[in-house]
Amino acid sequence: xKEKGSRKSLFFAGAVAAVLAMSGAGAYAAANSATTAGPGxxxxxxxxxxxxxxxxxxxxxxxxxxxxxxxNGESVGLVANEQTKCLLRALGSKFAGETCATLSEIAEGHAxxxxxxxxxxxxxxxxxxxxxxxxxxxxxxxxxxxxxxxTSVTSGAFKFDGTNPAPDAPYPTGVEWVSANxxxxxxxxxxxxxxxxxxxxx
Amino acid sequence: MSKLLRKRRLTGLAGSLVMASVxxxxxxxxxxxxxxxxxxxxxxxSNCYVQSGGSHTFYFNEGSARGEPYLACQLFNTSHANxxxxxxxxxxxxxxGGEYVxxxxxxxxxxxxxxSGYAET
Numbered sequence: 001x002k003e004k005g006s007r008k009s010l011f012f013a014g015a016v017a018a019v020l021a022m023s024g025a026g027a028y029a030a031a032n033s034a035t036t037a038g039p040g041x042x043x044x045x046x047x048x049x050x051x052x053x054x055x056x057x058x059x060x061x062x063x064x065x066x067x068x069x070x071x072n073g074e075s076v077g078l079v080a081n082e083q084t085k086c087l088l089r090a091l092g093s094k095f096a097g098e099t100c101a102t103l104s105e106i107a108e109g110h111a112x113x114x115x116x117x118x119x120x121x122x123x124x125x126x127x128x129x130x131x132x133x134x135x136x137x138x139x140x141x142x143x144x145x146x147x148x149x150x151t152s153v154t155s156g157a158f159k160f161d162g163t164n165p166a167p168d169a170p171y172p173t174g175v176e177w178v179s180a181n182x183x184x185x186x187x188x189x190x191x192x193x194x195x196x197x198x199x200x201x202x
Numbered sequence: 203m204s205k206l207l208r209k210r211r212l213t214g215l216a217g218s219l220v221m222a223s224v225x226x227x228x229x230x231x232x233x234x235x236x237x238x239x240x241x242x243x244x245x246x247x248s249n250c251y252v253q254s255g256g257s258h259t260f261y262f263n264e265g266s267a268r269g270e271p272y273l274a275c276q277l278f279n280t281s282h283a284n285x286x287x288x289x290x291x292x293x294x295x296x297x298x299g300g301e302y303v304x305x306x307x308x309x310x311x312x313x314x315x316x317x318s319g320y321a322e323t
Contacts, residue, residue: 039291040266040273048239048320050262053292096296097287110270110290118284191272191288193310196249199286201278 039100039110053100057084061095064088067154071161072117072125078155085111085131087157099130106156107133109175109188116164118198126197128160128172128190136177136185144195145170150178164197171195237322240305247271247311252319254305263321264294265307272310273317277303 039053046056054061064077064086074089074096086100101111112130117123132139132153139158140148147170151158165171171194177185241252254260257279265275268291275293278284283303287295288310297303305321 038269039289040270041268041291043264043266043292044318048264049237049322050294050296052264052294091296091298094296094298097294099289100292101290105270105290112290113293114288115295116286116288118286119278120282120284122282191290191310192274193249193272193312196274196308196310197286197288198284199249199251199274199276199278199306199308201280201284 039105042100050095051098053098054079054086054088057081057086057100059084059086059100061088061090065155067157068159070127070129070159072115072123072127074127076129076157076159078157085156087111087113087129087131089115089129101131103134106131109133109177109186110191112175112188112190114190114192114197116197118164124163126162126164128162129157130159130175131157133177133185135179137180138178140176140178141172142174142176142187143170144173148176165195167195171197235323237320238305239318239320241265241307241317241319244314244316245309247309247313247315249308249310251276251306251308252317254319254321257302257304258321259300259323260303260305260321261298261300261323262294262296263305263307263319264292265317265319266292267309267315267317269315271313271315274308274310275319276306276308277321278306279303 043052043056059079064079066077069075074091077088079086084102089097099113115127117125140150141160142148174189176187179185240254263275263277265273270291273293274288275295276286277297283301285295285297287293307319309315309317
């Protein structure tokens with residue numbers, strides 16, 4: 001009888017350990033797991049937190065190749081394997097963001113991220129960074145008023161340093177990939193609804 | 203005698219498991235003082251959002267959804283912090299100002315999605 005009691009203690013302790021292990025990050029990851037792997041679903045295969053996309057792919061930020069710097073002080077690097085590329089941002093020694101995409105997602109133009117400094121004391125900076133499809137040597141950022149600006153592709157990546165569009169002012173709507181001979185290699189939209197670059201604080 | 207030893211072994215093992223769990227939790231809390239998963243339900247795609255339960259000294263916020271909808275991650279307060287990052291199906295935003303901020307994830311895709319957020323201090 002007493003031995004049964006001890007076994008109960010053991011089972012109880014095991015159950016407690018299992019519940020504790022499943023709580024928090026583990027439960028969050030499990031709740032987000034899915035069968036079709038988009039960027040969010042791929043990330044959800046590991047526990048949430050910084051460098052989540054990298055961890056889900058098995059890449060390491062310390063192996064990133066430095067590419068360029070941004071006006072907001074962040075540096076951008078690239079790390080990749082055969083199927084996936086990740087554009088990483090760092091502020092000094094601190095991790096500051098990641099954009100990971102498969103080669104097919106890059107070809108679709110779904111490897112662009114936009115960072116907006118919308119706080120009142122800041123410089124109102126907007127940084128558009130991304131991965132360009134194979135064959136693109138230049139990227140043209142198209143604005144809602146039809147104007148555009150261009151930047152070159154560096155190791156498959158590009159950046160546009162700018163400021164957040166003022167209310168009712170023209171705003172970026174998409175990019176056009178330009179090949180080395182100057183011809184268009186396709187277009188892609190930005191992951192923003194209209195001019196909602198900054199969001200409200202209420 | 204052997205029954206007594208076996209009982210002690212089982213009791214000791216049970217204690218070790220509980221201790222290991224406590225140590226694991228203590229280590230986790232030392233690595234990250236506070237974290238919060240939020241959302242996880244369907245919201246509209248016209249800039250609807252999920253939001254953290256309160257404000258903390260969050261430095262990291264991420265959002266995710268199935269597929270590749272336009273998502274925007276935000277860390278903000280009513281004084282002057284307001285950082286926003288946009289991405290496809292996943293977004294992350296960092297704020298190293300050390301202030302109390304609220305975390306949000308917006309769906310800007312135009313269609314409804316189940317959107318989840320996670321923030322930590």
